[in-house]
Amino acid sequence: MATSNQGYIASELARNDFQNTYDLLVRACASHPERMAFSCGDSHLSFAELARQADALARYLRHGLGLQPGDRLALQLPNSLQYPIATFAALQAGLVLVNTNPQYTAAEARHQFRDSGARAILVLDRLLPLVRAVQADTAIEHILLTSVDDMENPRYDGDEPGTQRFMQALRIGAELPPVEPVAGLERLALLQYTGGTTGVSKGAMLSHYNLLANIIQTLELFGKPGLLEPATDVRIAPLPLYHIMAFATNCLGSVGMGLHTVLIRDGRNLDEIIEAMLRHPFTLLTGINTLFVGLMNHPRFGEVDFSHLKWVTAGGAALNDEVARRWKQLTGAPIREGFGLTETSPVVTTSTSISPHRDGYIGLPLIETELRTVDDDGHDVAPEQPGELWVRGPQVMQGYWQRPEDSAQALTADGWLKTGDIAVLDAEGFVKIVDRKKDMILVSGFNVYPNEIEDTVMCHPGVRECVAIGVPDARKGEAVKLYVSLKDTALDAEALIAHCRQFLTGYKVPSFVEVLDDLPKSSVGKLLRRELRDRARAEVG
Missing domain, CATH: 3.40.50.980 (Rossmann fold)
Known part of the structure; x- marks a missing residue:
């Protein structure tokens, strides 16, 4: 599925004489220097x-x-x-x-x-x-x-x-x-680190061209009549700027669109977010599923004036349908989900309050963004049939920093990025993510890679084998569950979690630990992660 208007990005870059991502700020100062940024x-x-x-x-x-x-x-x-x-x-x-x-x-x-x-x-x-x-x-x-x-x-x-x-x-x-x-538009602007199935964090190389292209792509969508009024619009921005979605959307994108953005120091502090909402007559909000759940359960949520809110953008983690329904019921504003990756600067698909929308899908691809769903041999599958999602467009990274082999595995010779996500495309181009080909776990919008957790756990002398998987979690989207078999039978879950806390960021630490006598393996001795994941998900329904 390909978008129309090929050549639009190049013409916009030339029309605005962009030479560097810094030119977003130069352009903003030329037209509205005294507006709040x-x-x-x-x-x-x-x-x-x-x-x-x-x-x-x-x-x-x-x-x-x-x-x-x-x-x-x-x-x-x-x-x-x-x-x-x-x-x-x-x-x-x-x-x-x-x-x-x-x-x-x-x-x-x-x-x-x-x-x-x-x-x-x-x-x-x-x-x-x-x-x-x-x-x-x-x-x-x-x-x-x-x-x-x-x-x-x-x-x-x-x-x-x-x-x-x-x-x-x-x-x-x-x-x-x-x-x-x-x-120099092809010069490197950002190394945004992501993970991989090996657990090794890799730097996605994003050029000035990549970042500017993605801003222009979103501007083309959000610039439609009846959507944004930059002189008066105010965006509440709780997501951390070190995350690619927030960095591109709430920092670079906000400057490119001329919006007033209210940064929340700690996005986990719901009191701080509510205070900002009460202080500023906001019209836009970006967040993730867990944030919306927390806000709706906050005792002061009913005091917030949502009458100016146009729509909410969700990304970084899957949006729960019931959460979206309840938010619309309580605030009157829809949540529109988008999809992207670190490797795509990051936005691939999204929608607005007046864009075409299909429930359960993550929008349409941005302008000049091509999508394919393919089988394991790289052959296109039929519409509505699941396949690995491939993306091609001006926002796709240059490769991984100093990792040519990983870059060659992720990018085809003709520019397609293999996302590792299993998706379906309908005849109109709407996208639905079905599952992840990779074993990555998504905790509150952050990528967690099982091998990294397993490597940490295996450093404990009392552990024989372990497998980390993701299980559905109403608050975080997914939580980490650890299956272990032990050498030291006196070792308990609390001790293992304490061990993980010494070496892993909080969101990577397992929420659940289950001890088994033996972990399931294939005939050649390979640990069967999928069998444990299916079992765990069946247990939680």
Whole structure:
């Protein structure tokens, strides 16, 4: 299934003279410099203020730290105004961003920093001990520190040797020579790390062209009459910007569309989200299934004014039909689900409140996005028949950073990305995800890879064998269940979970542990993950 208007992206890039993703901010400042761009807590940035501060930081990164175009800058932050400032500073300076989850353990952070070769990092100051613990194993030379409340209560002086405060960097950078934006649409802009069936986290290489193409694709859809009014629209953005969906949608996309975006520091803090909803007359909201469930169960949900809400965008995890029905009943606004991947910058399909919609499906492909469903031999299957979903379009990544073999496995010679998702396409092009070909587990919108969990569990001397699977969970979409057989029969579930917490981010830690005398195996001794997964899902209905 192919979309029409081939050549639209190229013509839009040429018409707007885009040379760099930073040009999204240049374009916004040219047309509405004083319009509010971002809010977070009690702090706000207009588009002009965002550009001014990003420019100061770009000067500091290039002239103060000596970073060169192509060098990698890691960001390890929660949602904050510092995030878009650093993003557009890096893009202006020609650096490559590396988004990093602030919840990572030392082992997870070490792999990402070392694999990316990041020379500098902007990190929340309370996470400095983690960076110090792994720095010797990485290429990190420069550490910029910031506090959650730096914009309200700026700190300029630091007492940590070998570091610089973010606010002081802005102050110094404002006095340094200008930095001209580095042109080149095929240049690398972002290393966004994802996982794989081996459990090894890989950096998807997203170019300026990839990111801008995906923004233009969504603008083409959302720019239709009767949808957005950028001068007055306000988007509540609880999802973390280090996640590709939020980064592209709530950071780059919001600037491209000229929206006022309210960043929520902690998307798990429902009180903070409700307070933002009460404070701002919001018209748009992005979230995931678990967030909608939590909000609807919040005691102050009934106080929120939803009369201006146009529609809600869901992504990152499957949307439950009953949750969508209940949300529409309580708020009057529909939830429209989208689909994407880290490797597609990220949006592949989506819909709006006035777009064609089919219940149970995840929308239509964006403009210039081609979809196929194929069998195991790569042959197209008939409409409405399940097959692996393949995607081709201008938003598809360049490949995986320094992993040519993985890139060759994921991308065909003629540009098709093998998603690993089993889907059906109907005759009109609507898409439904049926299952995942890979064994990846999706917990609250985050990819969790069984092999990573199993490798961690097998490090415990009391474990003989283990298998990690995903089971349906009303709150998180999926939860991790661990099956184990033991060498040490005195070992219990609590001890295994405590072991996992030492080495894994919280959302990767198993929620359930079941001990079996032996795990099922094939005739050649291969552990039968699917048999255990089917058994577990049958038990929960």
